[in-house]
Amino acid sequence: MNNILCMKWGDKYDDSYVEKLKEQCEANCSVPFKFWCFTDKPEKDWHIPIPTTLDEFYDEDRGFFWAYRKCYMFRPDLISGDGKPFPDNSKFLFLDLDVIIHQDLKYFFDLPDRKPWIVRGWWNDIETVKRNYAKYVSTPLNSSVILWNKGQMMPVWDHIKEHAEVIFFTYPSLDNYFAHHWYNPWEEDNGFLRGFPQGDIYSWYKGNIFPDDMKKKKLRDDLMICLFNNSGYSEGDNDGEIKKLW
Amino acid sequence: MVDYIKFTPELANDWKSVQTSISHHHVSAHGWYYKHCAKRVEDASTHSQLESKLWIIEEVIKLNINIDRVAILAGWYANFIVPLLIDELGVSFIHNFEIDRDVQYLSYKFNNRYKSQSGMGLGKYKCDIVDVMFDPIGKYMKMGHPNFDLIINTSCEHMFPMRNFTKLNKGFLGNPLYVLQSTDEDKYDDHINCVSGPEDLIQQSDFTEVIYSGTKELNNGMKRFMVIGR
Numbered sequence: 484m485n486n487i488l489c490m491k492w493g494d495k496y497d498d499s500y501v502e503k504l505k506e507q508c509e510a511n512c513s514v515p516f517k518f519w520c521f522t523d524k525p526e527k528d529w530h531i532p533i534p535t536t537l538d539e540f541y542d543e544d545r546g547f548f549w550a551y552r553k554c555y556m557f558r559p560d561l562i563s564g565d566g567k568p569f570p571d572n573s574k575f576l577f578l579d580l581d582v583i584i585h586q587d588l589k590y591f592f593d594l595p596d597r598k599p600w601i602v603r604g605w606w607n608d609i610e611t612v613k614r615n616y617a618k619y620v621s622t623p624l625n626s627s628v629i630l631w632n633k634g635q636m637m638p639v640w641d642h643i644k645e646h647a648e649v650i651f652f653t654y655p656s657l658d659n660y661f662a663h664h665w666y667n668p669w670e671e672d673n674g675f676l677r678g679f680p681q682g683d684i685y686s687w688y689k690g691n692i693f694p695d696d697m698k699k700k701k702l703r704d705d706l707m708i709c710l711f712n713n714s715g716y717s718e719g720d721n722d723g724e725i726k727k728l729w
Numbered sequence: 730m731v732d733y734i735k736f737t738p739e740l741a742n743d744w745k746s747v748q749t750s751i752s753h754h755h756v757s758a759h760g761w762y763y764k765h766c767a768k769r770v771e772d773a774s775t776h777s778q779l780e781s782k783l784w785i786i787e788e789v790i791k792l793n794i795n796i797d798r799v800a801i802l803a804g805w806y807a808n809f810i811v812p813l814l815i816d817e818l819g820v821s822f823i824h825n826f827e828i829d830r831d832v833q834y835l836s837y838k839f840n841n842r843y844k845s846q847s848g849m850g851l852g853k854y855k856c857d858i859v860d861v862m863f864d865p866i867g868k869y870m871k872m873g874h875p876n877f878d879l880i881i882n883t884s885c886e887h888m889f890p891m892r893n894f895t896k897l898n899k900g901f902l903g904n905p906l907y908v909l910q911s912t913d914e915d916k917y918d919d920h921i922n923c924v925s926g927p928e929d930l931i932q933q934s935d936f937t938e939v940i941y942s943g944t945k946e947l948n949n950g951m952k953r954f955m956v957i958g959r
Binding site for chain 1: 764765768830887
């Protein structure tokens with residue numbers, strides 16, 4: 484069973500982002516799927532309320548690890564919007580709200596599923612990534628698109644639960660946490676997480692592949708997905724540029 | 730007083746090999762290259778870096794403490810601290826726990842003269858890739874080897890408060906002495922845990938015994954705090 488998940492909390496994005504993402508998925512996925520939105524304001528039958536168990540660890544003034552709500556998706560006991568647990572054969576494709584889908588999402592559900600997948604920002608210079616590894620900047624990963632099977636991300640959820648105080652204090656972003664604990668920038672095939680292949684997902688603000696295809700603010704509609712998030716932004720920032728391209 | 734590092738022929742040779750490793754054309758035996766580390770090596774080799782390590786040695790000597798086995802947390806290339814501990818304090822074994830995989834290779838280059846040669850036991854210097862705020866370092870200690878006498882962390886501003894380290898390693902480490910350094914300089918992104926002064930650092934570490942606490946302004950203008958205790 485294929486599921487496409489998104490998440491909306493607070494005021495960073497208005498409801499039109501969720502509706503637009505749902506519309507894009509329906510227009511660009513040739514295999515059956517269910518669309519779910521984790522939200523702090525559940526109103527529809529495809530809405531799932533966002534839990535609050537990790538809220539106590541989040542320090543709003545510091546703003547570290549602000550995308551932590553995404554971690555709830557990795558719980559093995561995840562309940563769907565209709566109040567039932569997801570079946571054991573469930574596949575999950577998470578998409579951030581600020582993406583443009585160019586191609587058929589079937590591609591993602593057909594990928595080999597031995598490991599979970601995440602965006603490897605191929606626009607990053609790997610030398611910069613390694614040089615800045617201990618400085619908690621220049622992460623090679625981007626959690627705007629994640630693909631996993633039910634239960635596959637349980638070690639991540641367990642690790643976050645066990646070390647929540649340290650993780651929320653240490654990592655400026657979820658992507659940075661992933662890069663430190665579940666990925667290996669030195670041996671990229673050996674991490675728990677695997678990066679989507681080059682040429683699948685690119686960034687509106689950063690480019691596609693370093694160093695050869697780095698033109699910014701260029702649509703590449705032969706690729707799968709365009710990301711609009713900007714790691715320089717923090718919770719609450721959103722320039723709405725994507726709306727001009729919907 | 731210790732105000733310099735002993736620039737022996739062996740040290741000169743090891744440091745020269747680091748320069749080779751970070752040069753543009755060099756590829757290591759395991760196929761990695763390190764040219765992107767050149768700036769980091771430069772940053773680890775400054776006046777202030779040496780000052781802060783000399784400060785440790787100076788105070789430990791004044792306190793007349795016998796130190797034989799040392800753990801360094803987030804010790805980076807350990808280029809200054811290792812020769813100082815061995816030459817000035819007669820330390821027999823130093824274990825550096827670092828998160829950066831490039832560091833392991835380059836710190837062995839810096840300290841090659843102390844590294845285990847094949848079939849020659851542990852050597853005097855060892856480096857493992859460990860995030861000390863998540864994994865107990867006791868897991869990396871050889872069975873039957875004595876505990877560390879001293880645990881040095883000159884990177885406290887880069888990590889969660891040290892009370893978590895002691896909690897993680899409870900039952901593994903005996904009752905070692907700690908030397909901790911930090912700063913109140915918060916203009917760097919990776920200074921995620923600045924403190925207001927030595928008292929703050931002591932509090933973060935849950936020390937019940939403090940035998941030294943002080944402040945020093947380093948050559949780069951940064952204020953550095955150091956506490957020694959357990």
